[in-house]
Amino acid sequence: MKRLLKAAFVAMTGMSVWAASVAYALPEQGGLGMVPAGSALAEEVHFFHNAVLLPIITVISLLVLALLLWVVFRYNAKANPNARKFSHNTLIEVLWTGIPIIILLVVALPSFEILFKEGITPDGxxxxxxxxxxxxxxxxxxxxxxxxxxxxxxxxxxxxxxxxxxxxxxxxxxxxxxxxxxxxxxxxxxxxxxxxxxxxxxxxxSTQNVSGCPTIKRYFDGCEKEVVLEPTMTLKVNGYQWNWQYAYPDFGDFDFFSNMMPEDQTTPELYRFEVDNRVVVPVGETIRVTVTANDVIHSWALPNFAIKIDAVPGRINETWFRAEREGIYYGQCSEICGVRHSYMPIAVEVVSRPAFEAWVDSQRALAGLEPMFDTDEVKLAQTANADAAAE
Incomplete structure (x- = not known):
């Protein structure tokens, strides 16, 4: 009951709390709310759902329920043995036409803005x-x-x-x-x-609200805005039955496949989420994502960044995201693509820029390429990564 009340409070107020632990980026078992937002744009999507859509649909549902109950008890055969006959009521017809139009406008205007932000890759x-x-x-x-x-x-x-x-x-x-x-x-x-x-x-x-804007300011559009810079890199995503292929064309066009980790090689919490090769991106930078498929339609979905984009054979779709916090974010293929559809998880690891450059150089080495970021900062990051792996 306590979890239900907490989830209802979060959903109705649009408030969320970020925990630094990796596990918190996962969907909560039995949870009712959305997964924590990992980007400012995802925060806007969550606020739109929690503060606009949810209250509207709640009021409509309660109103319809009340009308049904009123009709059942007020106009049943026992209370009204002689049925009344009438053909129309002008006031009621104006109301049930006008009010839905107003509701649709209230929903449409902010949704158009969010869809525009998601559909246009930033060029700042x-x-x-x-x-x-x-x-x-x-x-x-x-x-x-x-x-x-x-x-x-x-x-x-x-x-x-x-x-x-x-x-x-x-x-x-x-x-x-x-x-x-x-x-x-x-x-x-x-x-x-x-x-x-x-x-x-x-x-x-290309502008958006600053990450972490308080709920009350969002209600009155009082959030501080920021210009979103153009992408610093492109991530190429290709869906297969049943894994993902990733490529980094800005860093030597190396590529790798990402497969789900077997159950005996991961934890119960991460089973069907963890992969053998994660996508790695730098924190605070705009990432362009191009998505296609090799065989059937797949869908690359990352709820923490409010991303869900179809991977269609013969077509390239494009989206973007900018992670505000370091951590590991999980998603899954969201288009039924065959018998192993549920075995196509997505794992994106967001790291600092030096750690990202160290990872790029390690991937280039695996591909037989020369280092691109062979600097002191990268070497320190590589040493730290090696020490962490040893522990």
């Missing part, structure tokens, strides 16, 4: 400059296609990074912008950036 970019204690004007090339040019304050972010922390500046209070809709935007700081501070200007129409 950033320009990094160095503060010298004197310069206040910084130029951002607004060289997007005309329909995608930054044209208002929400399409631009200005961030100061001193190496230890980041400060997001406020439009008008901390800076002003000239040239909206033109090829070059001039960002003028009210105060010069300190010496050695990085001035980061991000621009583009």
């Amino acid at each position: 970019k950033q320009v990094v400059s160095r503060g010298d204690g004197q310069t206040v004007d910084f130029v951002f090339p607004n060289d997007f296609p005309e329909s995608r040019m930054a044209s208002r304050a929400g399409h631009l972010q200005v961030i100061l990074d001193d190496g230890a922390s980041r400060t997001v500046l406020k439009n008008k209070r901390d800076y002003s912008v000239d040239g909206w809709g033109e090829r070059d935007l001039v960002v003028s700081l009210n105060d010069p950036a300190p010496v050695g501070t990085s001035v980061i200007v991000r621009g583009g129409r």
